[in-house]
Amino acid sequence: MARFGYTLMTEQTGPKELVRDAISAEQRGFDFEVCSDHYSPWLASQGHAPNAWAVLGAVAHATERVDLYSYVTCPTMRYHPAVVAQQAATVQILSDGRFTLGLGSGENLNEHVVGKGWPTVERRQDMLREAIKIIRELFGGELVNWSGEYFQVDSARLWDAPEVPPGIAVAMAGDKGVEKLGKLADHLVAVEPDKELVDAWHTARQVGGWPGAGRVVGQIPVCWDPDRDAAIARAHDQFRWFAGGWTVNADLPTPAGFAGATQFVRPEDVADSIPCGPDLDAIVEAVRPFWEAGFSDIALIQIGGQSQESFLKDAAEPLLEALRAAAN
DSSP, rough: OOOEEEEOOOSSHHHHHHHHHHHHHHHHTOOOOEOHHHHHOOSTOOOOOOHHHHHHHHOOOOOOOOEEEEEEBTTTOOOOOHHHHHHHHHHHHTSSSSSEEEEEOOOOOGGGGGGGOOOHHHHHHHHHHHHHHHHHHHTTTTTOOOOOOSSEEEEESSOOOOOOOOOEEEEEOOOHHHHHEEEOOSSOEEEEEESHHHHHHHHHHHHTTTTTTOEEEEEEEEBSSSSSHHHHHHHHHHHGGGGOOOOHHTHHHHHHHHHHHTTTTHHHHHHSOOOOSSHHHHHHHHHHHHHTOOOEEEEESSOOGGGGGEEEIIIHHHHHHHHHHHOO
C-alpha cells in the first residue's frame, strides 16, 4: 500500500513555521514527513534556508506518529560523515525510532559554500559510498578509526547510539546508480516515477540477498490554491527551477544562477508540469505514475510557504482520502 507524505521544505518556510506545519500535517493524517537539507533556496523568492537538523530535532519532539526522513542530506562536503552519523542517531532517539536517514550526492547550490569546489558526479558518488560505510560503522556504537580515499575518522564513537539504527535511504538513478549505491542502501530515493529503476532496484536486492523489501521514496510538487491563476503565478515565481531537471539543478551554484537559467520559463510551462489550482483530481492524476511505478512512499510538496496553513486546513484531508482511494 502506498503511503503519502508531507514535505517540510526548508527553502520556502522559516524554522518555527516548519515545526507548526509538521504538527498540522501529522494531525491531518499524513503518513510521514520529509525535510529538505539546504544552505540556500533555489530562488531568492523562496526566501528561506534554516538548518534542517535543528528543525528535524524540534519536529521529532513535537510529533508522535509520523515517520521522518532527511530528504536528502549530502554527507560528503558541507558535513563530514561522522557528523551526519551523530545527527541521525540523535534524531532517531528523539523520534523514538521514526527516523530514516536520506542521503544523496548533493547539489552545488548547498555544498560549494565550504569552499571545496564541486567534484564530478562520479567522484561525488564515490565519496557518498565511502561516507555511507563510515556512517554504518558509527551506528554500531563502537570506536571507529577510518583512513579512506576521501575521509579520515580518528577515534570517533557515538556515545548516544539508538538501539535500532536509522535506516538509510539513498538517492540514485539508472543502472549505474543501483550498481554503485544499491547494496549500501536500505531504501531507494528517486526523483522521477521510473519503473525500470524501481524494478532494477528490487531485482538487485533479490539477486544480492539483501535483507528486507526496501521502500521506494519519491516526491512531487503541487500548488493547491482556490484560485488557479494565483497557483500558477506562485508556482512560476518559486518553482520554475524545477524545469531544469536534476542533471542541471545539481550543478548551478547560486539562486541568481537558477534565476538566470530559468528566465525564459513561462507560467504556462510550469502549469504543464505541476498541478496548479483547486482540482484535487488533477493532483491525484499527477501522483498516479509514482505508485504505478512501484513507489511505496510519495511525498507532496505544497509550493509556497505562505500557503501551507490553508493547504493543510482546507485541502490535505480530502486530498489524502482521494489519493488513498485511487492508489490502494
